[in-house]
Amino acid sequence: MGFIDIFSQQLVNGIVLGSFYALVALGYTMVFGVVKLLNFAHGDLYMVGGFAGFLILSFLSPFIGPGWFGVAVSMVFAMIAVGILGVVIERVAYAPMLSAPRLSILITALAVSLVLQNGMLTITKGQYVPFGSALGFGGVNLGSLFISYNQMILVGVSIALMAGLEIFVSRTQYGRAMRAVSVDKDMSRLLGINVNRVIAGTFFLGTGLAAAAGTMAGAYYGSLWYFMGFLIGLKAFTAAVIGGIGSIPGAMLGGLILGLLESFGTQLPGVGSEWKDVFSFSVLILVLVFKPTGLLGKPEQERM
């Protein structure tokens, strides 16, 4: 393969990977925006979303098939179910801690992460679970570049979800209220906004997006594992930081950049794919040192 071929193939891989990162990073950044919490359980909600999608698909596939249509329907149900789980977690675990010192709520988030992971470990006994989707292997050849239909659908769905979110946040009163709550809670209350409800809605949306990514990842890679959320949680956090945590377009951009950096980084001489994670987290450290506000972040934001 020539240079151009490798370049374009890695470009496709990077965009696919970046879509997952972006979807998960969005939830991270939205939750951080409204409650200033780094929700370390967010990656695990992606994992739970994968299992929820799997469970729903195994019920539905006799009726609607295990193809992309079946996966898409299961994804929507998984988004709703896990979205509700996200709201329950916020109400039960985080809401009572919101006025406590910041470290307490951070530790709570770690605890929630452990509960979700170990809960799933117990249920699955640590085994990989085949997702049960049948997506086929078709695709399009562009010269020597191969793009599978699965990759196209996955990226297309991710773009549609992100565009939907962007329109929701910028064009609707509820979306504006979300942004208002993230900059000034007391003023939001004076405007008649039910701040607690907006926070719950934000958890629902953010967690729902993670569940969408989890279901799609399960269908795309073909299997699920209780620990699959850990690494992507950290990657999504990295993506959110690159874009500027708290910024929604920043999370999308950060996810894409991180996906591309990883897929191209592994092509550098001496940097094999086993160095992928080292590469990502080096980027995180560099961003934190040299541009802690990220690409699109606002400099005055408090962070931890």
Added chain:
Amino acid sequence: MASETVLELEGLSAGYGRIEALKGIDLKVGRGQIVTLLGANGAGKTTTLKVISGLVRAQSGKVRFAGDDITQMDAHTIAQAGLVHVPEGRHVLKGLSVRENLELGAYTVKSVAVRKQRLEEVFAQFPILKTRANSDGSLLSGGEQQMLAIGRALMHGPKILLLDEPSMGLAPKLVLETMLIVKRLNEAGTTILLVEQNARLALKLANFGYVLENGVIRLSGPAAELRSNPAIVQAYLGT
């Protein structure tokens, strides 16, 4: 005070932790009036407004608005009922455009038609906001931000407006302009409770005044009387 009472405080006390900021305040605002609350820094003026609008919980006493006891209500419910508080420092929402700030002022208004009409009215009243409609609200000058804060409050369609130091940090010419806006709003029928550093101007506008000192009402009376009260002249009006 012959007119119907819109807002009434009865023995209102509140504080932060062990600090007692308000110690049993009685105050009344009648429909269509401008009532002003005067006092030195730290006297408890801002706390009074925050307790009324539900941002700070009362420890004892009552707040009645349009006949209903709202003492224990959440801030957003009180705002929905038509009591609109424009806080000190304007609190223009950063990262949201002027138009979005105004739209959020009408968050409790469900009808799109009404929202649109109010937006036109606010734009007519403050043309500068229309020309800057798409810029980030936090990039406006102080005077423009004050207009935005007041315009945003008008988007609610308030039954009563609580204004906390609307002239704070503004150039003298703008202070006068802000006061004229307050006067115009009142003439158009809005009831106003005004907290203001500039006691001279406030007493010129208001029908009635209260003077707060260390969390207690020291004096109250028709604004014209307070203006000529020697104690007020000495403490707040200077010479």
